[in-house]
Structure formats: C-alpha cells, structure tokens
Amino acid sequence: MNQEIVTDKSFLQIKTIRTSSNGFLMKLKEGDVILALxxxxxxxxYEELSKELSEIKEKNEKKVITLFRxxxxxxxxxxxxxxxxxxxxxxxxxxxxxxxNINDHFQKNEFYFLFEVFQKPGNVAxxxxxxxxxFASIAPPLWMLQNRLWTFFCITMVFYFLLFSISPxxxxxxxxxxxxxxxxxxxxxxxxxYRLNNYRLSLSFCAKSEKEAQEIAxxxxxxxxxxxxxxxxxxxxx
Numbered sequence: 001m002n003q004e005i006v007t008d009k010s011f012l013q014i015k016t017i018r019t020s021s022n023g024f025l026m027k028l029k030e031g032d033v034i035l036a037l038x039x040x041x042x043x044x045x046y047e048e049l050s051k052e053l054s055e056i057k058e059k060n061e062k063k064v065i066t067l068f069r070x071x072x073x074x075x076x077x078x079x080x081x082x083x084x085x086x087x088x089x090x091x092x093x094x095x096x097x098x099x100x101n102i103n104d105h106f107q108k109n110e111f112y113f114l115f116e117v118f119q120k121p122g123n124v125a126x127x128x129x130x131x132x133x134x135f136a137s138i139a140p141p142l143w144m145l146q147n148r149l150w151t152f153f154c155i156t157m158v159f160y161f162l163l164f165s166i167s168p169x170x171x172x173x174x175x176x177x178x179x180x181x182x183x184x185x186x187x188x189x190x191x192x193x194y195r196l197n198n199y200r201l202s203l204s205f206c207a208k209s210e211k212e213a214q215e216i217a218x219x220x221x222x223x224x225x226x227x228x229x230x231x232x233x234x235x236x237x238x
Contacts (some may be wrong), residue, residue, distance in 0.1 A: 011035060012046055012086040021083025025059045026076055027204040029069060036066040046086040053081045064206055066106050072219045075206040077114050090145060096225045112206040114215040117211030118199035125224050126194055127213055130187050149193050
C-alpha cells in the first residue's frame with residue numbers, strides 16, 4: 001500500500017473488506033469512514049491504526065470505534081484489527097464530516113450495549129441486545145415467551161413434563177441444567193432462531209439504550225419498525 005499524506009483533516013475510508021475478517025463480522029461496509037477510536041479522532045494512516053488495534057487484541061480489550069455511513073454517524077465495539085483496506089480522504093470529499101463533533105455521538109464515561117438488527121422483507125425487524133439477561137438463567141420458559149421462541153418453548157415444556165412425570169427430583173435437576181444451558185447460550189440461541197425464520201443480520205452498532213438503538217436504525221432505514229417500538233409509526237405511502 002502506497003504511503004499517503006496524512007493531515008489533521010483526513011480520515012480513513014474503507015475500500016475493501018476481507019471475507020471472515022473482523023470488519024466483515026462487524027457488518028462494516030465498503031465506503032464506511034473511520035472517524036474515531038474511543039472518542040479520539042483517527043487522523044492517521046491505516047498502518048498506524050492497525051498497530052493500535054493489534055495492541056487491543058493482545059491485551060484482550062475492547063474499544064468503541066466511531067464510523068460514518070450514508071450520512072449517519074454510529075459506534076460499534078472493536079476487539080482487534082479490522083482486516084480491511086483503507087484510503088485517506090479529506091473533508092472535501094465528505095463535507096458533512098467538517099462539522100461533525102464526536103462528543104455528540106460518543107461519551108467515554110457512558111456504558112454502551114451492542115445491538116444487532118435482524119430483518120426479513122415485509123416483516124417487523126428484530127432488535128437484539130447482545131448483553132446476556134439473567135432472566136434466561138432463572139426462568140428459561142418465560143424468557144422464551146418474552147422472545148417469541150414458540151417452538152423452543154413447546155419443546156422445553158414437553159421436556160419438563162416428561163421429567164416431572166418420572167420424578168420431581170429429575171425435573172429439578174433438568175431445570176437447573178436447562179437454566180445453565182440457556183443462560184450461557186442465549187445470544188447464540190436467539191441468532192439461530194432468527195436465522196431459522198429467515199431473518200438476516202443487517203446492522204450491528206452500539207447504543208446506550210434500546211430507544212437510542214431504534215432511533216439509529218431508523219436513520220439507516222426510514223421504513224424500519226420494531227416490536228415494542230419507541231418510535232413513531234412508519235408512514236405508509238399511498
């Protein structure tokens with residue numbers, strides 16, 4: 001990669017993303033612009049940024065990277081090198097960046113959750129908070145109902161009924177084991193059932209709350225709607 005001139009008014013724009021790389025798994029897209037890392041503006045070459053990201057991986061840390069896509073500034077977690085090819089661009093190519101203030105989009109002392117948006121054409125989208133819930137470990141059947149995992153719920157109830165019909169003690173042991181399994185695998189289970197129902201992961205980003213996450217998703221897609229939505233109903237055109 002040719003050495004490029006880097007100024008305090010330049011940013012990194014993603015040109016290519018390697019398949020199965022961190023950038024690919026993070027649902028980054030070609031054309032995304034890297035603005036900041038943990039609130040610090042990224043006005044450097046990609047080689048310099050890669051060294052910093054490698055240190056994150058070596059220390060088993062995570063940081064928040066701020067990006068610009070299609071007029072929207074958003075954050076997401078990063079755990080190491082992205083596995084992408086970037087080029088330096090200036091404000092002249094994307095004028096919106098000249099007035100962008102990172103502090104309006106990321107506060108280092110705030111706690112952020114990682115959200116994933118699953119979509120299916122013609123259906124209400126699903127917003128997944130990847131922070132595990134203690135509810136899944138305490139009462140798996142109620143957690144399944146809460147997340148509309150109807151098939152999994154029915155199978156689980158049959159499983160509990162069979163155990164209880166054999167022995168209450170066997171039922172108790174089964175409940176403990178099921179709670180342990182669901183509690184530890186809940187996010188992977190949700191992703192599996194969403195994909196099983198033909199929902200596809202379309203967005204991945206950080207937000208401080210579910211309401212803020214829905215607002216960010218609406219910025220990317222003004223037709224998106226969610227279960228238990230905090231947003232105004234989508235305007236349906238005649």
